Amino acid sequence: MPLPRFxxxxxxxxxxxxxxxxxVALAFAAEGARxxxxxxxxxxxxxxxxxxxxxxxSAVALxxxxxxxxxxxxxxxxxVDRFGALDVAVNNAGVFRGAGPVADVAEEDWRTLLDVNVTGVFLALRAEIRQMRSQPDGGAIVNVSSNLGPHRQARGIAAYGASKAAVSALTRGAALDHIADGVRINAVSPGPSDTAMSLRHGESSADRAARMKELSPLGRVSSTEEVAQAVLYLASDAAASVVGTDLVIDGGAAL
Known part of the structure; x- marks a missing residue:
């Protein structure tokens, strides 16, 4: 049986x-991480x-x-004070706002998308990289983007898509800037996953399943565990030469 990777x-x-x-937290813990x-x-x-x-x-909440x-x-x-180092960071915090045509998006929703999805990732990256580049073994970072924006378009999500396209671009730029510092940075771009964010207004899980059977080449949403395993791969030693990639996990929707 393989040893835990983390x-x-x-x-x-x-x-x-x-x-x-x-x-992602459960998957890392199952592989031995704090x-x-x-x-x-x-x-x-x-x-x-x-x-x-x-x-x-083992886990703690902050x-x-x-x-x-x-x-x-x-x-x-x-x-770092508690555990001595930061080996892996996954910048997953994000929000969905401003659904609808661009002309109808409220400025407040636009600013919230940029504040959380873009500035939030930038601030996290900056702090994480500063720590990791000071460590002998560096570290690995995975940003959570989306297939919407960087990889495909759909009506009514331009504002959200723009924020996620920025995450993917920031990932590639930061990866190039800091791989020589021993910090390896990549992204995952999920499509519809088994989360509340993928449910349309008033839609049940069964309704979503029927919709995805028609819309997705795979015929279903991705499980959160499937996305988590992609994150773990990018953070693991098995991906030691993977730098600045944006791994799409969407059942073929962006093809």
């Missing part, structure tokens, strides 16, 4: 209170920690708002 490593997951972030989940809601983070510990893993530089810097310091 034994004695510390992994930070933003947006770790639900959905893909929670699945996991730190971060986000704005203490109760949801505590639920993730309880799930990790119930499965025999409250932080990724749109605030002071919060993000303090978050990284807290991880």
């Amino acid at each position: 034994t004695d490593r510390t992994a930070l997951v933003t947006g770790g209170g639900s959905g893909i972030g929670r699945a 996991v730190v989940v971060a986000g704005r809601g203490r109760a949801a983070l505590d639920e993730t920690v309880a799930l990790v510990e119930g499965a025999g893993g 409250v932080a708002d990724v749109t605030r530089a002071a919060d993000v810097d303090a978050l990284v310091r807290a991880v």
Whole structure:
């Protein structure tokens, strides 16, 4: 049986209170990592920690708002103070706002998308890279983007898509800037996944399943565990020469 890939490593997951972030936290813990989940809601983070510990893993929750530089810097310091290093970071915190044609998108929704999805990733990357490049073994970072924006378009999601296209571009640029520092940076771009974000207004999981059977080449949404396994691959030593990639996980929707 293969040895766990992340034994004695510390992994930070933003947006770790639900959905893909929670699945990523559980997957890292199952592979031996000490996991730190971060986000704005203490109760949801505590639920993730309880799930990790119930499965025999190790996790702690830290409250932080990724749109605030002071919060993000303090978050990284807290991880290092507690565990001695930051080996892996997954920048998953994100929001969906501003659905509808560009002409009808509220400025408040636009600014929220940029604040959380773009500035939040930038601030997290900056703090994580500064720490990792000071470590003898560097580190690995995976940003969570989307197939919408970088890889495909659909009506009514231009604002969201623009924010995620920025994440993918920032990933590639940061990867080029910092691979010589020993910091390896990549992204995943999920399509519809088994999360609340992929449900249309008033739609049930069964309704979504029927819709995806018609719309997706794969015929279904991706599970959060499938996305998590892609994240773990990019963060692992098996991907040591993978730099600046944007791995699409969408059942063929962007083809």
